[in-house]
Amino acid sequence: MSTLLLKNIQTLVTCDDDDRILQAVDLFCEDGFIRAIGPRLPQSADTVIDCGHYWCYPGLINTHHHLYQVFSRNLPQVQNMELFDWLTTLYEIWKGLDRNVIRLSSLTGMGELMKHGCTTCFDHHYVFPAGTGDLIGAQFAAAEELGIRMFASRGSMDLSKKDGGLPPDSVVQTVDEIMEDSARVIEAYHDPRPGSMRQVALAPCSPFSVSAELLRQSAVLARQYGVRLHTHLCETRDEEYYMLAHHGVRPLEFMASLGWTGPDVWYAHGIHFNDEELRELARTGTGVAHCPISNMKLSSGVARVPEMLELGVPVGLAVDGSASNDGSSLMEELRVAYLLHRLHASAKAPSGYQVLKMATRGSARLLGRDDIGSLEAGKCADLFLVDSRRLELVGGEYSPADVLATVGLRGPVDYTVVHGKVVVKEGRLTTIDEEQAAAHARQCCRDYLAKA
Structure with missing residues (x-):
């Protein structure tokens, strides 16, 4: 039995149904779950943190990533490309993936997320070069080493260039191969x-x-096993033109005809939905992972998030792959999302607190989790702490619920806790040697790119 007690928290932002913001309370965790929140709790614990100067928040939840792309970020040759050209160029690098690249890029990307308050990471991995073994297993091993909560995907591609798709032949598989391995995973x-x-x-x-x-077949298999469905959709106008040319319908209508709507489905990006499609997403409970920085970097467009939220479409926040973001910080995504929609929607844009809830409660909903996303008794003890005395937060004390999106947080958080265990302390990962991990990852990255 492991226990953790946060004593006298200055401000606790719960993100619960009542949007409670609590002052001077304790939070007690046992075996990974929050057991009690209140003033002057009587419990003792194995680990006690004095939080008299800390703001406490639910852990951020990332709903779309491509961790393998960490090793192909910031490459000069793709900086000014849009999606289709960008993908075609990078597939020639990604076809060289192996287990070591996957493990170390996952360790790097998830470590960066954790240092910025993220406690759950969903990763969309869909590149499986022949003979590379259990890549999803390598990702879960990295997550276990770090101590982060991980939601992986068995992604897939079966259309290569010769079939009218974008990827090379070496990274696609047959439907039968994909279905067999999906069941195994x-x-x-x-x-x-x-x-x-x-x-x-x-x-x-x-x-x-x-x-x-x-x-x-993926939709049928997922529902047989009771797991969720995810893909990219409506990211660019090029995709829309492709679908109309090849299938005669817009992307959402095509996906709906194959069983791809409902509360167990969420799409990445969702930029180019029309009014009728937004209403259909709301009606079916189909979700959207909002990736503002990636959308801006690839000149893809601005997702209609204010309208989605008004209609009741489930919306979460995400960093997307590090090659289209060049970063892996959901904390940075908070402020960019807030500012982007202020620019485009003015008074109709979500508030700073609403963006925080998108990254916590909203993201948990996309992943089908009701045990994370808020700080309440019975929920998982996933949270992060920020020292309110930081120089860069002076003047931001007036609204801790909004400050992460309005003022923003430069640099890592002070503590990150996942399932009741401190995994970031004073801005540093506690579960791995950061310098050693960075050195191994850097050498692996160099070797990987040199072979491309």
Whole structure:
């Protein structure tokens, strides 16, 4: 039995149904779960943190990533490309992925997330070069080493260049191969229990790199196993033109015809939905992972998040792959999302606190989790702490609920706690040697790029 007690928290932002913001309270965790919140709790604990000067928040939840892309970020040759050209160029690098690249890029990307308050990471991995072994297992091993809660996906592609898709032949598989391995990954790794540290979704890459049959069979298999479905959708106008040319319908209508709407489905990006499609997302409970920095970097457009929220579309926040973001900080995404929608929607834009809730409660909803996303008794003890005495936060004390999006937080958080365990302390990862991990990852990255 492990216990943690946060004493006399200056401000605790719960993100619960009542939007409670509590002052001078304690929070007691036992075996990974919050057992009590209140003033002057009587419990003692193995680990006690004096939080008299700390703001406490629910852990951030990342709903779309491509961790393998950490090793191909900031490459000069792709900086001014849009999505289709960007993908075609980078696939020539990504076809060289192996287990070591996957493990170390996952360690790097998730470590960066954790240092900035993220406690759960969903990753969309869909590049499986022949003969590379269990890449999803390598990701879960990295997550376990770090102590982060991970939601992986068995992604897939079955349309290569010769079939009219974008990727090279060496990274696509047949539908039968994908379905067989999808079942294996679910059976090996998916844990549906409350407090689970590892879960699996099925996630074909995108409508322009997979067949209708792969999408159809993935939906059937996911529902047989009770796991969720994820893909990219409506990210660019090029995708819309591709779908109209090849299938005669817009992307959402195509996906709906294959069983890809409902509360167990969420899409990455969702920029180019029209009014009718937004209403259909709301009606079916189909979600959207909002990736503002990636959308800006690739000149893809601005997702209609204010309208989605008004209609009741489930919306979470995400960093997307590090090659289209060049970073892996959901904390940075908070402020960019807030400012982007202020620019485009003015008074109709979500407030700083609403963006925080998008990254916590909203993101938890996309992942089908009701045990994370808020700080309440019975929920997982996933949280982070920020020292309110920081120089860069002077003047931001008046609204701790908004400050992360309005003022923003430069640099790492002070503490991150996942399932009741301190995994970041004073801005440093506690579970790995950061310098050693960075050195190993840097050398692996150099070797990987040199082979491309």
